[in-house]
Amino acid sequence: MDLNYSPDELTFRDEVRGWLKSNLPADLRAKMEGYQELSKDDLLRWHRTLAKKGWVAPDWPKEWGGTDWNLVQRYIWEEECGFAATPPLIPFGLRMCAPVLLQFGTDAQKKKYLPRIFQGEDFWCQGYSEPGSGSDLASLKTRAVRQDDHYVVTGQKIWTTMAQHADWIFCLVRTDGTGKRQDGISFLLIDMKSPGISVRPIVLMDGSKEVNEVFFDEVKVPAENLVHEEGKGWTVAKYLLGYERMGTGRIGASKRELAKLKELAGEQLKDGRPLMEDARFRDRLTRVEVELMALEITNLRFLDQMRRSGRPPGADVSMLKIKGTEIQQAITELMMQAAGPLAQAFRPVDAMDFDHFTARLAPRYCNLRKATIYAGSNEIQRNIIAKATLGL
Amino acid sequence: MNFDLSEEQQLLADSLKRYLTNEYSIDARAKIVDSPSGWSETVWAAFAEMGLLGVPFAEEHGGFGGTAVDVMLVMEALGEGLVVEPYWVNVGLGGRLIARAGSEAQQKRILPALIQGKHRLAFAHTERSARYDLAHVGTRAKRAGGGFTLNGEKRAVLHGGSADTLIVSGRTAGKDTDAAGIGLFLVDRGAKGVTLKEYRTIDELRAADVWLADVTVPADALLGEEGRALPLIEDAADYATALLCAEAVGAIRYANEATLEYLKTRRQFGVPIGSFQALQHRMVDMVISYEQARSMACLACVKVDSAPPAERTHAVSAAKIKVADACRHVSQEAVQLHGGMGMTEELKISHTFRRLTMIAQLFGDAEHHLERFAASDRGGA
Numbered sequence: 128m129d130l131n132y133s134p135d136e137l138t139f140r141d142e143v144r145g146w147l148k149s150n151l152p153a154d155l156r157a158k159m160e161g162y163q164e165l166s167k168d169d170l171l172r173w174h175r176t177l178a179k180k181g182w183v184a185p186d187w188p189k190e191w192g193g194t195d196w197n198l199v200q201r202y203i204w205e206e207e208c209g210f211a212a213t214p215p216l217i218p219f220g221l222r223m224c225a226p227v228l229l230q231f232g233t234d235a236q237k238k239k240y241l242p243r244i245f246q247g248e249d250f251w252c253q254g255y256s257e258p259g260s261g262s263d264l265a266s267l268k269t270r271a272v273r274q275d276d277h278y279v280v281t282g283q284k285i286w287t288t289m290a291q292h293a294d295w296i297f298c299l300v301r302t303d304g305t306g307k308r309q310d311g312i313s314f315l316l317i318d319m320k321s322p323g324i325s326v327r328p329i330v331l332m333d334g335s336k337e338v339n340e341v342f343f344d345e346v347k348v349p350a351e352n353l354v355h356e357e358g359k360g361w362t363v364a365k366y367l368l369g370y371e372r373m374g375t376g377r378i379g380a381s382k383r384e385l386a387k388l389k390e391l392a393g394e395q396l397k398d399g400r401p402l403m404e405d406a407r408f409r410d411r412l413t414r415v416e417v418e419l420m421a422l423e424i425t426n427l428r429f430l431d432q433m434r435r436s437g438r439p440p441g442a443d444v445s446m447l448k449i450k451g452t453e454i455q456q457a458i459t460e461l462m463m464q465a466a467g468p469l470a471q472a473f474r475p476v477d478a479m480d481f482d483h484f485t486a487r488l489a490p491r492y493c494n495l496r497k498a499t500i501y502a503g504s505n506e507i508q509r510n511i512i513a514k515a516t517l518g519l
Numbered sequence: 520m521n522f523d524l525s526e527e528q529q530l531l532a533d534s535l536k537r538y539l540t541n542e543y544s545i546d547a548r549a550k551i552v553d554s555p556s557g558w559s560e561t562v563w564a565a566f567a568e569m570g571l572l573g574v575p576f577a578e579e580h581g582g583f584g585g586t587a588v589d590v591m592l593v594m595e596a597l598g599e600g601l602v603v604e605p606y607w608v609n610v611g612l613g614g615r616l617i618a619r620a621g622s623e624a625q626q627k628r629i630l631p632a633l634i635q636g637k638h639r640l641a642f643a644h645t646e647r648s649a650r651y652d653l654a655h656v657g658t659r660a661k662r663a664g665g666g667f668t669l670n671g672e673k674r675a676v677l678h679g680g681s682a683d684t685l686i687v688s689g690r691t692a693g694k695d696t697d698a699a700g701i702g703l704f705l706v707d708r709g710a711k712g713v714t715l716k717e718y719r720t721i722d723e724l725r726a727a728d729v730w731l732a733d734v735t736v737p738a739d740a741l742l743g744e745e746g747r748a749l750p751l752i753e754d755a756a757d758y759a760t761a762l763l764c765a766e767a768v769g770a771i772r773y774a775n776e777a778t779l780e781y782l783k784t785r786r787q788f789g790v791p792i793g794s795f796q797a798l799q800h801r802m803v804d805m806v807i808s809y810e811q812a813r814s815m816a817c818l819a820c821v822k823v824d825s826a827p828p829a830e831r832t833h834a835v836s837a838a839k840i841k842v843a844d845a846c847r848h849v850s851q852e853a854v855q856l857h858g859g860m861g862m863t864e865e866l867k868i869s870h871t872f873r874r875l876t877m878i879a880q881l882f883g884d885a886e887h888h889l890e891r892f893a894a895s896d897r898g899g900a
Contacts, residue, residue: 128521128522128523128524128588128817128821129520129521129821130520130817130818130821131520132520133520133521136520199520406890409889409893410886410889410893413840413889413892413893414840414844414889416837417815417837417840417841417892418811418841420814420815420818420837421811421812421814421815421818421841422811422814423814424814424815424817424818425810425811425813425814427520427522428522428810428813428814428817431520431521431522446806446807446810449807450807450811506800509799509800509803509804510796510799510800512803512806513796513799513800513802513803516806517779517799517802517803517806518783519779519782519783519793519794519799519802
């Protein structure tokens with residue numbers, strides 16, 4: 128047993144770390160570190176930088192532009208990106224639509240969509256949740272009726288992240304209302320410019336506009352946009368679940384934020400002493416730090432198991448999602464508390480002098496409540512572990 | 520980075536597990552606990568036979584020259600089996616001190632006999648109000664007639680009654696809590712002036728309070744250098760704590776397996792209680808605690824062998840924080856999910872509860888290690 132990276136792994140880490148250092152634009156890094164909102168342009172700029180380098184889709188097969196990195200190298204890459212404060216790569220195309228097409232798509236579909244996803248020419252979003260279908264996704268009602276060479280889609284999706292920027296949406300739709308409800312679901316790719324689609328933003332409590340409602344009013348979708356067979360959408364969705372939970376540990380980013388938290392708690396005073404020296408505050412921080420140390424090793428242990436068994440991620444990944452998001456939330460809470468009364472500030476009314484960093488901490492705390500809700504709420508993750516790992 | 524176990528490691532762990540499955544049932548264990556000595560010479564001889572007692576010690580003394588990770592696997596199995604024999608005290612604590620600080624003659628005299636199961640050690644260090652402060656030594660050691668005279672009281676000396684030799688900490692200089700001035704002395708348990716009062720611990724081990732009244736030992740009873748024992752004690756305490764974390768991981772694994780089994784078999788309202796989501800989610804959280812604790816036990820065991828003291832301290836304290844929290848979490852939930860049965864002497868789960876409860880605070884509870892972690896952080900570890 129050796130918990131240290133091997134010399135080869137260290138060389139790889141140093142290579143990606145060095146590259147990130149010289150290629151991550153300073154303005155993007157500053158925005159990330161300061162918890163500022165990123166524009167579509169910011170996101171695409173970083174996407175295209177990685178595409179040019181050939182590192183935008185490490186886990187894809189090499190023929191489609193993957194890097195052929197092994198599991199540990201991919202993990203190192205993810206964590207180095209988080210630690211360096213790169214903008215996130217929006218996962219809907221790269222890590223959700225693409226794996227589905229690679230597994231279930233026709234050659235024509237792969238050729239049409241994959242290169243454009245890789246280059247960042249198409250911006251994708253995910254049409255899963257509906258007003259009446261959250262955790263109980265299989266109850267979804269958006270209908271797709273086959274007419275000749277196309278489907279007519281009518282219904283509504285909700286919580287659609289980045290739909291306002293998207294060129295395409297992949298959707299779970301109901302093609303059959305009879306029989307077992309999972310069997311009547313299909314997976315469709317829909318052009319967001321199609322007539323009949325409208326997008327309405329949902330403003331979240333931190334003022335952010337990242338999620339939307341998407342309405343479909345008799346939207347015509349070519350039948351060739353069906354992925355896998357009609358009625359097999361649930362199979363596709365389940366395949367994707369494992370991918371969605373991968374990379375939710377966000378250990379590198381949490382490490383960076385923890386360091387920032389210590390810095391902040393070192394500047395804030397309590398009774399004339401740095402807040403970091405206050406035992407009550409520090410103990411709470413340390414417990415989070417220890418959970419993060421443990422999660423990093425747990426993550427590596429799971430990767431090691433995957434390497435040995437050669438199997439794709441199983442229910443164990445749910446554990447990483449649960450712990451990773453709990454840690455992220457705990458950090459945002461401690462950050463906000465460290466700022467004390469300064470955390471009240473939100474937005475300047477005019478061009479006054481304004482501490483933008485401390486003003487982002489409470490909004491960030493508010494925003495990150497989403498982490499234990501999205502991508503399968505943490506309660507759903509516990510259901511998955513109970514069923515799949517424990518056999519309950 | 521790899522989590523591979525060597526063939527030898529796997530074989531050793533497997534043979535120990537097989538032995539415990541066959542010979543160390545909860546009934547067999549109860550008989551041992553109720554016996555006059557509270558431990559089994561037969562089991563001890565079997566451990567010696569399997570080579571368990573020599574895992575970390577040098578080959579020249581009859582050991583395997585193994586790492587802490589090797590011992591970790593043994594400790595996990597012992598934790599799972601809830602073994603009461605004094606393995607941890609002998610191999611993790613006493614043996615570590617001798618191997619690290621002993622002169623060639625001391626090592627030759629003690630280690631081969633220890634490895635063969637013929638000589639046992641105990642560490643007589645903790646005092647009445649010392650809590651977890653390793654530097655708190657009020658026992659005095661005065662130079663006299665070419666040797667030393669010891670006077671003082673030691674508390675909760677684990678397995679003191681089964682030891683042939685007590686490793687006693689005594690102060691040759693300074694105030695009770697000074698870092699400098701502490702020495703370690705090898706004292707025969709039967710030496711004149713040594714009085715032991717033995718008792719059972721809540722987790723069914725044996726311990727003793729020890730009185731030392733004008734106990735004289737020769738000069739060659741001094742282990743290591745006079746007045747400079749604290750770093751040795753700290754090293755041994757960290758080493759033993761890392762191994763204790765591994766024992767806890769084994770016991771937690773048992774608690775989780777037993778609880779999961781109970782959820783699947785116990786029926787109420789016409790269904791297995793494991794079908795209730797309120798219980799499923801608690802079970803899942805127990806499993807997550809286990810995985811996180813195991814990760815930290817691995818980290819601690821890797822670091823006690825290879826890291827410089829500051830880094831070692833940092834890792835061991837981090838591990839003990841997580842493991843202590845996991846001990847409390849899992850033991851409490853395991854009893855709760857077992858309902859009334861979890862309270863009973865009859866089920867192994869209640870014994871596991873007691874052991875995990877004590878492990879959580881042996882060599883420092885979570886609060887102690889939170890403090891120490893922060894101090895090592897400031898030290899730039």
